[in-house]
Amino acid sequence: MNLDIAEQKKLVVIAIKEERLDAHNATDLKSELLALFEQGKKNILINLQDVRFIDSSGLGALVSGFKNAITNQGSLKLAGLQPQVKSMFELTRLHRVFDIYPTAADVPELP
Amino acid sequence: MNLDIAEQKKLVVIAIKEERLDAHNATDLKSELLALFEQGKKNILINLQDVRFIDSSGLGALVSGFKNAITNQGSLKLAGLQPQVKSMFELTRLHRVFDIYPTAADVPELP
């Protein structure tokens, strides 16, 4: 899957360069996230601004990453959700789980 | 069909505000053009910049307008063709019939 991965100080920013985050590529995202945690990178920001469509498998990959972040005393934040993508988080109540920022620039710097 | 019609001195500029110019709306365009000729407006520029798709009926409506313009000692010019739309004119050799300008701004003022 197409991802742009950039490191900003303590934060790894992953921009998902796909129109869809779905059952076809969710496993790829899960493995990418696992690889980062294994490298000791534990504070992740996922930028979804290019994602127009997310399904329950896409949500599942983000939940998986979130749990791994917590287990590693890290964090997984989200930014750039398009309105219809956001509505998927609301329908599944996952907007109460994730820290969600309007854009990547709105995410506060890590201490 | 959605058209923006504006008069610039002696030229009537018609911007087609549709993604498709096809058998579904070509007759509408033909009638709009006829109505203009009947009002004595005979120099027409059709801006196709929003048109992503044209079929043989769309081409037919433009040919119809072109013939009416000629009959009325007027003109019918085209501007703003997207590459795939342009290729339809080339396949049917109609690029040799119409005066085609890159954008509406490239069309010379009428004397």
Add this chain to the structure above:
Amino acid sequence: MNKNRIEIDIKIPNQTRYLRLIGKIGEELAIGLNEYSGNCNTLAYYINLVITESVINTITHANACDPDKMVHLSIGIEHDELVIRVFDEGEGFDINNVPPPDFEGLEEGGRGVFLIRAIMDSVNYRKMGTENVLEMRKSLKNK
């Protein structure tokens, strides 16, 4: 009678790479529905989602991810309803026994059927001859 009848019958290989195509077909059908009383773009997204969720269940659960199997579905308009049917020849399951997601826990899966039910007006899964059919309906009126 026929006036608004549309039938789209689709067979694709049992592979996730085709989810985009079938989701898009549903989306395009919804976008053109002049008769829908709500927002067509929202409906389009939801139909894309429902098709994606139901077909991924067929791919993984009924067809056990075998890439040589096929998936069969239909998308259509019948009497002011948008109807999606997904057929499978797997063991079947009791859709009424699928528990809702645990909103406090953090499960990775288990949200597909919940989303389908949340979006569609009626959802049922039943045996029909040698196959099973998941039938999902959404009214285009007064909603």
Add this chain to the structure above:
Amino acid sequence: MNKNRIEIDIKIPNQTRYLRLIGKIGEELAIGLNEYSGNCNTLAYYINLVITESVINTITHANACDPDKMVHLSIGIEHDELVIRVFDEGEGFDINNVPPPDFEGLEEGGRGVFLIRAIMDSVNYRKMGTENVLEMRKSLKNK
């Protein structure tokens, strides 16, 4: 065998408002064709066009613009070919007797069959039982 087989069978009312939908379905099918050796976006446009041209001919010529009739077509992938079939129950015609457009004259119509032939690798129209079928094929390889 099944690996790349796709079948999309469509029935729509005999009305021009559905041209966009069926053209889009062909376009989306073409956009996803990883196996195509050429430019998928160009192919997508052409498939949209061929579907539009062949179905408008069915709507106007075979079905005489009767909005209560239906149009039946299929779009699919068979053995590395994209195949479009449009069925009609009209009087039929001899596609080999359709003259090419008059490139010097300024006819309004008469470019549909020409465009279909220019784009597709093989085009034929024949009687099949009680219906006629226009079958159009394009190879996805070495082109």
